[in-house]
Amino acid sequence: MNPETIETILLVDDDDALLEVLSEYFKLKGRYRIITASNGMDALSIIKGETVNCCVTDINMPHMGGLELAEQIRKIDNTIPVIIMTGFPSLTNSIKTLQNGVVDFLVKPVQFDQIELSIQRVFQQRKLFIENILYKKEAESKAKLEKLNRELHLKVNELNILNRIMSDLTETSSGSDVFRRVTEMTITLTPATEARFYIINEASKHPFEVTSAFKQPADHHNSISHKISKPATSSDSKNISDRNEQRSVLNEFLQTIAADGIPLLVAENHAPIQLPTGICSFIAVPLSIQEKVFGLLTAAIKNDNKFFSPKDLYYTKFMLKRAAYVIENWALYENIYENLLSTLYALVNALEARDSYTQQHSIRVAALSTVLGKEMNLTSEELDILNVAGRLHDIGKIGVRDDILLKKGSLTSEEILEIEKHPLTGANIIEQLGLWEREQIIIKHHHERFDGKGYPDGLQRNNIPFLARIMAVADACDAMASDRVYRKGLPSDGVVEIISEEAGLQFDPDVVNVFKKVYHQGSLKLYLPGKK
Numbered sequence: 001m002n003p004e005t006i007e008t009i010l011l012v013d014d015d016d017a018l019l020e021v022l023s024e025y026f027k028l029k030g031r032y033r034i035i036t037a038s039n040g041m042d043a044l045s046i047i048k049g050e051t052v053n054c055c056v057t058d059i060n061m062p063h064m065g066g067l068e069l070a071e072q073i074r075k076i077d078n079t080i081p082v083i084i085m086t087g088f089p090s091l092t093n094s095i096k097t098l099q100n101g102v103v104d105f106l107v108k109p110v111q112f113d114q115i116e117l118s119i120q121r122v123f124q125q126r127k128l129f130i131e132n133i134l135y136k137k138e139a140e141s142k143a144k145l146e147k148l149n150r151e152l153h154l155k156v157n158e159l160n161i162l163n164r165i166m167s168d169l170t171e172t173s174s175g176s177d178v179f180r181r182v183t184e185m186t187i188t189l190t191p192a193t194e195a196r197f198y199i200i201n202e203a204s205k206h207p208f209e210v211t212s213a214f215k216q217p218a219d220h221h222n223s224i225s226h227k228i229s230k231p232a233t234s235s236d237s238k239n240i241s242d243r244n245e246q247r248s249v250l251n252e253f254l255q256t257i258a259a260d261g262i263p264l265l266v267a268e269n270h271a272p273i274q275l276p277t278g279i280c281s282f283i284a285v286p287l288s289i290q291e292k293v294f295g296l297l298t299a300a301i302k303n304d305n306k307f308f309s310p311k312d313l314y315y316t317k318f319m320l321k322r323a324a325y326v327i328e329n330w331a332l333y334e335n336i337y338e339n340l341l342s343t344l345y346a347l348v349n350a351l352e353a354r355d356s357y358t359q360q361h362s363i364r365v366a367a368l369s370t371v372l373g374k375e376m377n378l379t380s381e382e383l384d385i386l387n388v389a390g391r392l393h394d395i396g397k398i399g400v401r402d403d404i405l406l407k408k409g410s411l412t413s414e415e416i417l418e419i420e421k422h423p424l425t426g427a428n429i430i431e432q433l434g435l436w437e438r439e440q441i442i443i444k445h446h447h448e449r450f451d452g453k454g455y456p457d458g459l460q461r462n463n464i465p466f467l468a469r470i471m472a473v474a475d476a477c478d479a480m481a482s483d484r485v486y487r488k489g490l491p492s493d494g495v496v497e498i499i500s501e502e503a504g505l506q507f508d509p510d511v512v513n514v515f516k517k518v519y520h521q522g523s524l525k526l527y528l529p530g531k532k
Ligand SMILES: [Fe+2]
Pocket: 393, 394, 422, 446, 447, 475
């Protein structure tokens, strides 16, 4: 027989004769290894020392009885079946109460074959019992796995959100854009129904709201398609004084948070903190730049049975840290940008300073272009472009030789061609810097003519960039009004007359009309040579 199929049975009884007979009986069966012990104590030390598959024990023994032995065995290994032989059937209930582990009982006097049957039965039960334990363990590890999986999903989700915050803020193009994104993301990533960003620092003291975002009421319960909207400016005069009072309480509250510099989460507003009515959950996170509070993000859930969690606070804190980093970078970049621009302006000034007739020409062209642009209702961004392009429009003259540029007499046709390269040279200089793309286009085309006879590309009418058409008028006006070595500068009415005659030829008639309007308003002379 395969030794692995031989079961070891421990027989425990204080009756040596019985032990001997039982041992012989089971040995003869050939599939059992028999160990004997005359009391519970001896039996326990055997069990601690070697593998026992089943224990058959008398109930009454000196030192340790069968019931206690069964209990002790259960503590050591609750998969070892114990069969208790008792002469008192009334004890069977007590034996059953042992329950844990596999226990059977036999009422004395017992037949040997009955013992064997019982052994086979408890082995079967043991098998089931072990299977049950394994199944339980499997279920437990499955539950653990599922828990880990859920945690992993949460982590992945969190990472996705953090990544999104990182990339959304990296794509911003200015400080104010950062604030707008922060409020929009707060609305999208948290249950906030409104988010506001305030500038608040030592200088401003009072919080100044710069941007806000609101969740559309229709989408309250749709966590995916949150819409962002600007707040409606309230014309509702009802309860204005109440609102003013609430606002001043809130402002005071925000000032305290900004002064502390510590983020705040009011998960459920039970009013120990005085917040405006209707706010059931509130978050405020300061934005610090170079360790100084610069602004404050607030997020609120209004009239909704939802509350912020520490996770929401964590996201908003992360967002503002990232925003501070982006703004610091922007400040650094804008500094470089300003430096570079100053260098270029200085270059143009130096260029113009060599010729007393063109001194300050670019500054005046920039100023006049901007005045015309304002009159034509250009955006502030377009006016900025006009200003920078005006200041730099002749920077390409750096590439023209001095003997041509500063020549007193009339120019040969080759020399004229050389000078006419300056718009392209200027555009190339700006292009190499990788900045000011729109300014670069104006610089390139500031000598185009409306009738297509200009340079460098001979563009016509609306094909000429609009801002370049404005600058062409300002440039020509300043050139005509400036003194030259061979002539005095024209008076403003003379300039206006020539420019008017050139409407539709050299110049865009619409720009000429605006130019005349500025002249009639009397403000043109402010931008002519000698006036500034
Ligand atoms: Fe020019």
